Amino acid sequence: MHILNRWFKHWSLLPAVLLFLLLTIYPMANLVRMSVSTITFAGGAAHWAWTPLANLQLLTNDAVLGAAALNTAIFVVVAVAIEMALGLALALLVARLSRGKGLARTVMVLPILVPAVAIGSMWKLMYNYDFGVFNQALTAIGFGPVNWLGSTSVALLAVILVDIWHWTPFVFLILFAAVEGVPTDVIEAARIDGATPRQITWRIIIPLLKPALAVALIFRSILAFKTFDEVFLLTSGGPGTSTELVSLHLYKVFFEQNQLGYGAMLSLAIIIAIVAFLLVSRRALTLRAMA
């Protein structure tokens, strides 16, 4: 007991540090080692060959990666922009209603909590060409059916729509909590000074939401970049490469093409890109806080 007490400060942090060392730091060091190797499996054992430049060459010559990066950029920008706008509008709206806040909050939590794979299943049924609800509706009002997941021009928009459905509620929850935190006196003072509700919304409430908006934007951008589950279920990147995302491509390189070395190189590139994004956005955040 005495020893436990004396070293409490240290041993309480130890399990977490060990876990991170063994399951994140060590694997990342391994990624570096893998990225300069070509790994083959023979007879259940892994064989490593030292090929320092081969994977880098694969990275620069990877045509699918280019398509995947472009799709991911479109996916992230379009989905996150719409989610931010819709989530903000909804948060401002619901906060001004006297009833239904509890209901709105309950319902909006649902998409965040159910498995993304289940969400993929739902939308796969709804998008179905022959019997999905969208094509039934289109046919009913006199239009032809749309091949939502099977046509190269529509598929990316279709998976973006699923992401908007899935994550607008998350933006709503964060911004709604922030709106509910705006001090009432500020709004009342503005009203007494003769400000219209529109002016109060644009000049007072939204500026006060900036920190929450920034957090929601950064979190959503990175989560959108990581999207895998739903798209794996809906299209697996097809048709062709029209919905191929960076995460899906990484999965395929690792586990379908078994290119562990090149997969590691790709992983490192992704990790570096994300750390760079974090550093830049942190700078932007602190600059804004100082301004």
Add this chain to the structure above:
Amino acid sequence: MSAGTSALPLVGRDRIIGYGLMVVAVLCVVGPFAWILMSSFKHQIAILTGAWSFTPTWSNYAEVLFGRRSDFVGNVRNSAVVASVSTVLVLVVGTLAAYSLHRFRWARWVTTGFLGWTLIFHMIPALTLVGPWYIAFRELGWYDTLGGLILTHVTMNLPMTVWLMMAFFSEIPPEIEEAARVDGCSPLEAFRYVALPLAVPGLIAAGILAFIFSWNEFSIALNLTARDTATVPVAIARFAQQYEVQHSQMAAAAVISTIPALLLMALGQRFIVRGLTLGSVK
């Protein structure tokens, strides 16, 4: 001090339009759930014809749960074991770490380094690490075991748990623990008998979220499990990926997979919303 925009209520026509828009938003969210629930009670033939009137049937659920070719009960068992064990472990590890960082004076580089690393690790796709995990686990004999998957899920949920618990610990007035120390409590006792009981709402929030995120996790489980250790999301993906998609069974399995989230939601909604928005607002 009161807060919120109740001082700015919508009136007249705007109010009606506002309620209308809210109802539309709620219906948009609920609609797909209703659609898949309905589909799960249809025979495959009723799904394929797009019928709106049909005789509801339990056969999809029976087929998924008790069918001879279905392992779904085993998948549910795997998911339940992985989610509950990893939740308990991450709560223990994460709470201790959060308390240590919150209460004790660590060198700046330790705190910044640890928390910075949790942020980076939380942000990078799990798939980047699944490759090295796969290689290491094969060598250690942990590939295709629930224990290996549990370890990865504990690691995955550790950042969120540490942040949440630190936020909850920081809401406890330091005077309470100081008083306990003056009364002769050791640091360990002050943690065990004073701080921990006061942080129970945090433990509930972090526990519910960790359980749900582990239950839902797909990309790691997909690659580190095989037939006997597959979890529920992996099983659902198999229904969807078969040469001939089993729509009705996929729907039933998806509905079953949402049950834990709905149950926990009904029991602890306040904790969940608090946990999801905490830290992002302050």
